[in-house]
Amino acid sequence: MTALLLTLLTPLIGGLALFLVRALAPAGWLNLAVSGLTLLGSLWLAWTVAQVEVIAGLGFRVDAFNVYLIVLTAFVGLTTAIFSRPYMQYVQASGRISVLNLRLYHSLYQAFMLTMLVALTTDNLGVLWVAVEGATLATVLLVSLYRTPEAVEAAWKYFILCGVGIALALFGTVLTYFAAQLVLADTEAGLTWSVLHAHAAALDPTVMRIAFVFLLVGYGTKVGLVPMHQWLPDAHSEGPTPMSAVLSGLLLNVALYAVVRLKMLVDGSLAATDTPHLAGALLMGFGLVSFMVAALFLHRQRDIKRLFSYSSIEHMGLMTFAFGLGGPLATFGALLHMLVHSLTKSAIFVTVGHATHLAGTQSIERIRGLIRTQPTIGWSLLFGVVAIAGFPPFGVFTSEFLLLTATMQTHPWLTLVLLSGLAIAFAGLFRHLHPMVYGTAPDGQAPVTANLLPVFVHLGLVLWLGLAIPDFLAHWLNRATALIAGGGVL
Amino acid sequence: MSLALLPLLQQFVVLLAALALFLSFVLLAQMRLVAAIHVFAWQGALVAAVTLTVAVAGAVEHLYFSAVLTLALKALLIPWMLHRLVRRLGLERHTERLRHPALVVMAGVALVIFSYWLVLPMVEQGQAFTRNIIAVSLALVLIGLLMMVFRQQAVAQVLGFMSMENGLFLAAVSATAGMPLVVELGVAFDLLVAMVLFGVFFFQIRESIDSLDVDRLNRLTEVES
Numbered sequence: 001m002t003a004l005l006l007t008l009l010t011p012l013i014g015g016l017a018l019f020l021v022r023a024l025a026p027a028g029w030l031n032l033a034v035s036g037l038t039l040l041g042s043l044w045l046a047w048t049v050a051q052v053e054v055i056a057g058l059g060f061r062v063d064a065f066n067v068y069l070i071v072l073t074a075f076v077g078l079t080t081a082i083f084s085r086p087y088m089q090y091v092q093a094s095g096r097i098s099v100l101n102l103r104l105y106h107s108l109y110q111a112f113m114l115t116m117l118v119a120l121t122t123d124n125l126g127v128l129w130v131a132v133e134g135a136t137l138a139t140v141l142l143v144s145l146y147r148t149p150e151a152v153e154a155a156w157k158y159f160i161l162c163g164v165g166i167a168l169a170l171f172g173t174v175l176t177y178f179a180a181q182l183v184l185a186d187t188e189a190g191l192t193w194s195v196l197h198a199h200a201a202a203l204d205p206t207v208m209r210i211a212f213v214f215l216l217v218g219y220g221t222k223v224g225l226v227p228m229h230q231w232l233p234d235a236h237s238e239g240p241t242p243m244s245a246v247l248s249g250l251l252l253n254v255a256l257y258a259v260v261r262l263k264m265l266v267d268g269s270l271a272a273t274d275t276p277h278l279a280g281a282l283l284m285g286f287g288l289v290s291f292m293v294a295a296l297f298l299h300r301q302r303d304i305k306r307l308f309s310y311s312s313i314e315h316m317g318l319m320t321f322a323f324g325l326g327g328p329l330a331t332f333g334a335l336l337h338m339l340v341h342s343l344t345k346s347a348i349f350v351t352v353g354h355a356t357h358l359a360g361t362q363s364i365e366r367i368r369g370l371i372r373t374q375p376t377i378g379w380s381l382l383f384g385v386v387a388i389a390g391f392p393p394f395g396v397f398t399s400e401f402l403l404l405t406a407t408m409q410t411h412p413w414l415t416l417v418l419l420s421g422l423a424i425a426f427a428g429l430f431r432h433l434h435p436m437v438y439g440t441a442p443d444g445q446a447p448v449t450a451n452l453l454p455v456f457v458h459l460g461l462v463l464w465l466g467l468a469i470p471d472f473l474a475h476w477l478n479r480a481t482a483l484i485a486g487g488g489v490l
Numbered sequence: 491m492s493l494a495l496l497p498l499l500q501q502f503v504v505l506l507a508a509l510a511l512f513l514s515f516v517l518l519a520q521m522r523l524v525a526a527i528h529v530f531a532w533q534g535a536l537v538a539a540v541t542l543t544v545a546v547a548g549a550v551e552h553l554y555f556s557a558v559l560t561l562a563l564k565a566l567l568i569p570w571m572l573h574r575l576v577r578r579l580g581l582e583r584h585t586e587r588l589r590h591p592a593l594v595v596m597a598g599v600a601l602v603i604f605s606y607w608l609v610l611p612m613v614e615q616g617q618a619f620t621r622n623i624i625a626v627s628l629a630l631v632l633i634g635l636l637m638m639v640f641r642q643q644a645v646a647q648v649l650g651f652m653s654m655e656n657g658l659f660l661a662a663v664s665a666t667a668g669m670p671l672v673v674e675l676g677v678a679f680d681l682l683v684a685m686v687l688f689g690v691f692f693f694q695i696r697e698s699i700d701s702l703d704v705d706r707l708n709r710l711t712e713v714e715s
Contacts, residue, residue, distance in 0.1 A: 059672070126673025133680045140687060149698035153707040156691055160647060163684065164635060167654045170677070171631055174661045174669070178624075181666050188670055206612050234710045 001057055003048050007041035007070065008117055010034055015110030019103055024092055027106045028085035034110055035074070035081040038117075042067075042074035050476070061123035061194055064479035065335075069257055070120050072339060076249045076346050077113045079454035083350045084109070084242035086451050090357060091240065096146050105142060105240070112138040112246065119254050125173050125191045128258055129166070132222060135251055136162045143239040154234035161231040162221055169218020175211035176265070179203045193261060200268025208269040212279055215262050216286070222255030224313045225320060226290040236309035237362065241353030244305055248312040249346035253338055256316060259283070260323050260484060267326075283324025288417065290317030295421045298428030303362050304352055307432055308345065311388060314425050315341045318418075322403045323484075325410065331485040333402030335477050336469075340395035340462050341388075347458035348384040354450045355381060355436070364432050369441025374448070378437045380455045385433050387462050389426045395465030499547040500619045503540055503664055507626045510536040510660065511602070514633045514653055518598055521586045523645055527572045530649050534564025537656050541663045553668050560659065563678055568652060568685050575689050576645060579696065586643050594640050598633050605629040623664040630657025644695055644702040648688045655681055 014034030021027040046067050049055060055062045062070070088105065091097055097105075115138055119131035136159065144155035173191070180190035183202040189195045196203070221228040236244045266279040294314035301307040315337070322334035354377050359367040371378030387394035400422065407415045464470075469477075478488040496504070513533040520526040538561035545553035576582060588594060605628040609621055634657060637650030659677075662669050669677070692702060699706045 124670070124673065126669055127676060130673065130676030130680055134683075137680065137683050137687060141690070144691070144694055147694065147698070149707075150709050152691070152694045152698045153710055156644075156695060156704065156707060157710075159684075159687070159691065160638065160651070163651055164638060164654070167631065167634075167651070167658060170658050171628065171661060174658065174666065175624075177662070177669060178620075178666045187667070190666070191670060191673065204612075210608060210612060238710075 001055065003041055003044040004055060004060060004062060004121060007038055007045055007074070008114070008121065010038045010041055011110040011114040011117065014038075015107050015114060018110055019107040021106070022099070022103065024089060024099075024102055027103065028088060031106045031109060032078070032081045032085060035078040035113070038113065039071075039074040039078045042071045042117075046071050050472075056123065056194070059124050059127065059192075060121045062121055063483060064476060065260075065483050066120045066257065068335070068339070068476055068480060069253060070117060072253070072342055073113070073116050073120065073250050076246065076342055079457060080242050080245045080249075080346060080350070081109070083245070083353065083451060083454045086449070087242060087353055087357075088240070090448075101145055105145060108138050108142055109242075109246075112142075112251075116250055116254050120257065123193050125176060125193055125196075125262075128193075128261075129170055129173050132169075132219070132255065132258060133163075133166045135254070136166065136222075139235075139239075139243060139247065139251070142243045143235045145240055145243075146238070148238070151238040154231075154238035158231040158235040161228065165218050165221025165228055167218070168214045168221075172211045172214030172216075172218060172262075175207055175214065176203075176262075179207040179211065179269075182207075193265070196265050197268065200265050201271060203265070203269040205270050205273045208266050209275075209278060212262065212266040212282070216259060216279075216282055219255045219258045219262070220286060220320075223252055223259065223316050223320065224290070225286045225317065226293045226313065229290065229294075229313050232313060233306045233309040236312070237303050237305040241305070241349055241356070244309070245346040245349035245353075248309065248349060249342040252312060252316050253342055256319060256323070256338070259320070263323065264484060277326070280324045280326050283320050285324075287317045287319070287321030287324055288414070290314070291321060292317075292417070292421050292424075295425035295428060298425055299431070301428075301432065302364055304356065304364050304367060304432075304436075305349070305362055307364065307429070308348055308352060311425070311429065312341075312345055314421075315345070315388075318400070318403065321418075322406070325406060326485060327406060327410065328481050328485045328487045328489045329402060329409070330406035332477060332481045332489045333399050333406055335480055336465070337396070337399035337403065339477075340399055340465055343458040343462050344384060344387045344394070344396060347455045347462075348381070348388060350454050350458075351377060351380045351384055351452070354448065354452070358445065358448050364436065366442075367436045368439040369445065370437045372441045373445045374450065376452055377450055380452055380459070382433065382437050383459055384455070385429050387459060389429055390422060393463060393466045394459075395462040398466050398469070496619055497547070499543055503543050503547075504619065504622055504626075506536050506540045506543065507623055507660060507664065510540075510656065511626050511629055511633075514630050514657075515595065515598055517649060517653055518633060518637050518640075519588075519591055519595055521588060523576055523581055523584045523586070523643070524573070526646065526649055527569050527576065530572075530652060531565050531569035533653060533656055534569070535561065537660050537663070538565055540660060541668070544663055544667060548667055550667050552671050553663065555671070556663065556668055556674055559674070559678055563681065564652070564656060564659075567682075571685055571689065572645065572648070575692055579692060579702065581645065581702070584643070586641065586646060588640065594636065597636055601632040601636060602629040605632060620665050624661060627657045627661035627664070630654070630660060633657075642703050642705040644692055644704050647704065648685075652681075652685075
């Protein structure tokens with residue numbers, strides 16, 4: 001419990017303290033320290049959970065499934081903070097941002113981490129909703145940080161679309177609470193996930209069916225599922241790059257986490273009806289459409305950050321599809337994919353931050369010759385994209401291979417669709433990537449001071465996961481799989 | 491089971507909810523911003539009255555607190571903040587032009603029918619009260635959504651958003667006797683923060699496009715420009 005409090009209170013206190021720090025240099029370091037402490041807390045928490053299976057109390061509940069996302073969140077939070085410190089100094093030096101906004105940036109960065117961690121640890125569906133909405137509120141001002149007309153437009157779109165989406169999710173939550181009140185003696189516990197999960201079979205299937213549609217559309221907006229994805233490329237492309245890294249790497253995961261938890265409830269409730277796999281089928285449908293549409297849209301992008309945000313939609317679609325497929329193998333693959341996608345995508349966004357700094361633009365057409373000007377950035381981008389496109393020996397290949405195998409077992413004909421989607425996405429990424437890294441560099445393009453440590457660490461981890469998944473991690477994911485799918489794969 | 495056989499207090503709740511739904515329609519068609527804010531405030535007051543009635547009917551203690559919270563937040567504080575913003579933005583006399591007013595109201599009617607249709611199979615035990623109340627709150631949510639889609643003015647969109655929240659709160663209070671207190675406080679906090687941020691954005695939008703007509707926010711598109 002101490003570990004949990006340390007994990008949650010650090011970003012809370014850190015966020016408040018950061019608002020008081022006026023100078024930029026100490027704020028960057030403090031942000032780093034707070035993120036580091038959060039990571040320590042989360043590792044301690046993971047170690048405790050490994051011993052006792054479940055930590056519960058004070059309305060929180062940590063099990064194998066969410067603890068791995070907590071560690072991932074804290075880890076990406078730390079590496080992004082490492083990147084953000086010099087990056088924000090460069091942004092300030094370029095005069096795009098005022099001092100007050102910079103204070104706001106660091107403070108909201110920690111507020112965002114706090115909402116993510118609360119959403120992951122809470123056992124209460126209502127608090128989960130409050131935290132996910134809180135994440136929108138914390139990030140919306142960051143998207144408009146540069147105050148350009150584009151940034152304001154992106155932020156307004158993000159605010160309105162996610163606000164509407166999340167309101168629908170609250171309606172779904174109210175309906176779930178209503179269904180719970182018909183069966184539970186203690187009505188106050190009607191939003192507690194663990195209690196609901198224990199009584200899932202008794203929940204009224206008709207109510208739960210309607211509730212799930214609202215919940216899926218609501219949280220699905222945050223996951224970036226097509227057709228509710230409109231906010232995502234805008235918010236990613238117009239906000240500061242560290243925000244793009246955490247939005248893609250963390251926020252989407254947390255929203256998907258919420259969907260999976262709710263699917264577990266609905267599956268329990270619908271098990272005895274004539275449509276036991278309704279929730280899974282909905283997830284598969286939304287996931288597949290998002291995957292294919294995003295893969296096609298990759299070809300039309302002209303902004304490098306938009307390009308990779310569509311790639312995020314594509315991968316979130318793939319994971320949603322896999323969770324919908326259900327079964328131990330697909331679930332294991334989806335959990336692994338969540339991990340490797342977060343690591344790879346945040347590494348890519350960090351590299352993209354440097355590449356846009358180097359070229360002075362986000363327009364793909366004008367980013368040229370990265371390898372010639374600064375080989376480290378060029379090669380990092382190349383390897384990042386190779387990894388995200390699912391090439392061996394990177395970890396994304398492993399998880400996609402598992403997903404394809406699982407699909408082959410239950411829906412063989414869908415494997416073809418998935419494979420063609422992966423090929424389209426690959427082509428879409430590489431047609432843009434090739435001139436960016438290999439082309440001739442424009443005159444006067446000079447190297448910049450780069451801080452690629454987070455990229456190397458992330459890509460190194462993804463490579464490691466592709467070559468050999470360490471034993472403890474495999475067992476860890478296996479336990480999470482057993483929680484979700486009812487059986488492990490090992 | 492007909493509505494007239496319900497206990498009096500429940501009938502009263504349904505009456506108040508129906509009035510709130512009526513105000514949603516007024517909000518949808520009210521083109522003058524200041525008047526629309528007043529309508530929204532009255533809707534908030536109605537939701538607070540529903541909360542109070544449920545609290546009296548079921549002797550649920552924490553609902554008294556919710557009723558006060560709702561009245562303070564939805565009927566007084568948020569309308570006051572909006573009013574102040576409108577004054578500072580110089581929009582007191584602003585009147586919007588809706589392209590197809592009749593069509594929008596008809597769409598609202600269709601949404602009400604849709605809500606009833608969706609809720610119809612949900613409670614088969616003949617609970618006329620819950621069924622009606624959930625259908626009405628869903629209609630409030632959907633009409634708020636419709637308003638956000640059809641109105642081009644940023645302040646009007648925020649009013650749509652807030653009336654969606656009213657619908658959600660109505661559902662929570664009347665169908666389930668209120669969410670646990672911690673959730674209710676969390677939602678209220680989020681709503682308040684959202685309102686402050688909306689205020690910040692009104693100024694940012696006006697600074698960037700020199701108006702609050704969000705239709706003109708159209709720089710980011712997928713089409714080649």
